[in-house]
Amino acid sequence: MPTEIKGLNEECGVFGVFGHEDAAHLTYYGLHSLQHRGQEGAGIIATDGEQMRLEKGLGLITEVFEEKQFDRLEGHGAIGHVRYATQGGGGYENVQPLVFRSQTGSLALAHNGNLVNAHALKHQLEAQGSILQTTSDTEVVAHLIKRSGHLPLKERIVQALAMLKGAYAFVMMTEEKVFVALDPKGLRPLSIGKLGDAYVVSSETCALDVVGAEYIREVDPGELITIDKEGLHSDRFSEPLQRTLCSMEYVYFSRPDSNLDGVxxxxxxxxxxxxxxxxxxxxxxxxxxxxxxxxxxxxxxxxxxxxxxxxxxxxxxxxxxxxxxxxxxxxxxxxxxxxxxxxxxxxxxxxxxxxxxxxxxxxxxxxxxxxxxxxxxxxxxxxxxxxxxxxxxxxxxxxxxxxxxxxxxxxxxxxxxxxxxxxxxxxxxxxxxAIGSPQDSLRHGQCQACFTGSYPTEIFPNTVHPYEKV
The missing domain is CATH 3.40.50.2020 (Rossmann fold)
Incomplete structure (x- = not known):
């Protein structure tokens, strides 16, 4: 196992670009600046509007990618992921983004967080005939989305997100769109920026700075953002709740040059x-x-x-x-x-x-x-x-x-x-x-469960240990 100076490890970082002709390269630079959030695996998937192509592997972003791989990653949209694997959670198959292909189109997902009801959802899906290929929570979401195949994709995503409990910051992509979602409590950080006419999404604002994107705002808890050639569109899949952003993001995990909720x-x-x-x-x-x-x-x-x-x-x-x-x-x-x-x-x-x-x-x-x-x-x-x-x-x-x-x-x-x-x-x-809070009451508060034992969401009876993380 790796030697760590610290005994803590964050789960991962997500990054995405839509509307830029060099989206994959920008995603690489964004992930490089998020490397502190995960060093076990990295991946980028790009779309040219017709096809999505994936490159991923185990190791640091500089170990996974060489310049020749970007010849395949052409397109105006890309999402990427850097990952930390917990014990038993390693392996190429769990490196994200995960991509799911079908006759009606493809869907790629990158996720930061952990679903506390993942086991229950997996049992439910398997009972209904789903065959899971990884131990990642992210795959559960893909199956939930696919299950309501008769509805438009955005409605299927809304239905799937409504079933999830826990912390999640999702960046998803089809051949033509990017979807961004944050859990109703906003436990993980997620920001939106703009670079010319392109939109950029990142786990931390430091990555927006690195690629030259202008910070626009945080993704709101319970918000689903759609980014396509028409621009950015906002919907809600949950009523606004008081945000409880993880305190350890301020204490340890985030880079010092990042801003979280304006702090x-x-x-x-x-x-x-x-x-x-x-x-x-x-x-x-x-x-x-x-x-x-x-x-x-x-x-x-x-x-x-x-x-x-x-x-x-x-x-x-x-x-x-x-x-x-x-x-x-x-x-x-x-x-x-x-x-x-x-x-x-x-x-x-x-x-x-x-x-x-x-x-x-x-x-x-x-x-x-x-x-x-x-x-x-x-x-x-x-x-x-x-x-x-x-x-x-x-x-x-x-x-x-x-x-x-x-x-x-x-x-x-x-x-x-x-x-x-x-x-x-x-x-x-x-x-x-020390952390302080923005003036907006809906953005006030942090999750301090690791200190106090008071968890901001329901912890299910079979949650004895933290679940296998994405």
Whole structure:
């Protein structure tokens, strides 16, 4: 399995372009900027108005695609996907976009999220004669759409979406149209932009910036957008609900240069660090962040506390993604290969190590030990989010409650286990204050279920573990 500095993994990123003669290349660049959302597989499907052609594979976007493949991906429309595979969810067949062909036309789907009623829907479809070819939730949606074959496609999509429970950001494409949909609670991010006369859709606004598209707006919860040669059309498949965008998008998953619901991620993380310094002050000599997602919070902590910020930890960006770990000893070495303490900064110092989360505690323990081996006199850990106590059922790999160290240990017990001189987490109230909210009441609020155990949607009785994710 890959060596990860973090114990969290986002599910995937989606990107699409319609109305541009170089749609596939733009999609490639968009996916490249979303690579942090998934590194296990990537795919692009393009349409020229008559045919759809797919290229996909396992690995990073740069490993999957070569220039010669774009000779096949001609057309004015394209959608793409980068994927993180959970245990048991790997394999070429699950790499998206998934494409389903029939005599009446083709449909390609790319999905970010997780359906909490996927198992029930699969049983229902199989009982009605459907044969599922993958373990992906996305295939369920395709079968639901196909089941109402006598209706116009948009109506079939609306009917299928109404049956889904959980988190989903969909980008779908036929030979002539692109469809975009976000779940009624808006748990995952999804934005629309414009590039000349073309429309662009992306999981994060950073990808719009990379391809030169102008941001227009977020996709609304419960909204179905159709993009065709006539332009953009909006419909609803669900009544507007108060949005509960995943808090961990702000804490960890999204790129710092992205904006979510009008809130810049870097700015929000800086405010998290400032709130953390207010809630858990400490006497120390230097503040450092665990690269990369904790740097912004560490800067905020330093500004608020008056303790100098320094690069006390350096990330090696050239370590292979699939470093082989045949033994526990080499697994330990894997962290050292990816992170290095700067002895000249931490030696003899009382260090505040700011991180975004503690999942199982093993990585935190190793980093603290590295800092102390480099001469740090004290290591005080500050976490820019509340303790992760509950599993996520909406498309984030936070494992099961039994594997989350905060799910069954106190803060003091965790401190002892990771070897920190002190440990403090940001409060739920501090996180909410740091993220803030737009003025629109329908867009107010975040999902904080992994911290509080209060889930914004129904969690079905057989949801013991997070479902196989897309």
């Amino acid at each position: 810049n991620v870097h700015s929000a993380r800086k405010r998290m660090g400032k709130e953390l310094a207010k809630e858990a002050p400490i006497e120390a000599d230097v503040v450092t962040g665990v690269p990369d997602s904790s740097i912004s919070a560490a800067i905020g902590f330093a500004e608020q506390s008056g303790i100098p910020y320094e690069l006390g930890l350096i990330k090696n960006r050239y370590v292979g993604r699939t470093f082989i770990q045949p033994s526990q000893e080499l697994r330990e070495q894997g962290v050292k290969m990816k992170l290095s303490p700067v002895r000249g900064i931490v030696e003899g110092k009382r260090v505040v190590m700011v991180d975004d989360s503690i999942v199982r505690g093993t990585t935190s323990r190793r980093i603290i030990q590295m800092l102390k081996d480099a001469g740090a006199k004290e290591v005080h850990v500050r976490i820019g989010a509340p303790p992760l106590k509950n599993p996520c059922y909406y498309g984030i790999d936070t494992s099961t409650k039994a594997e989350l160290i905060a799910g069954h240990h106190s803060v003091e017990e965790i401190r002892e286990m990771i070897g920190a001189d002190s440990l403090a987490f940001l409060s739920v109230e501090g996180l909410q204050e």
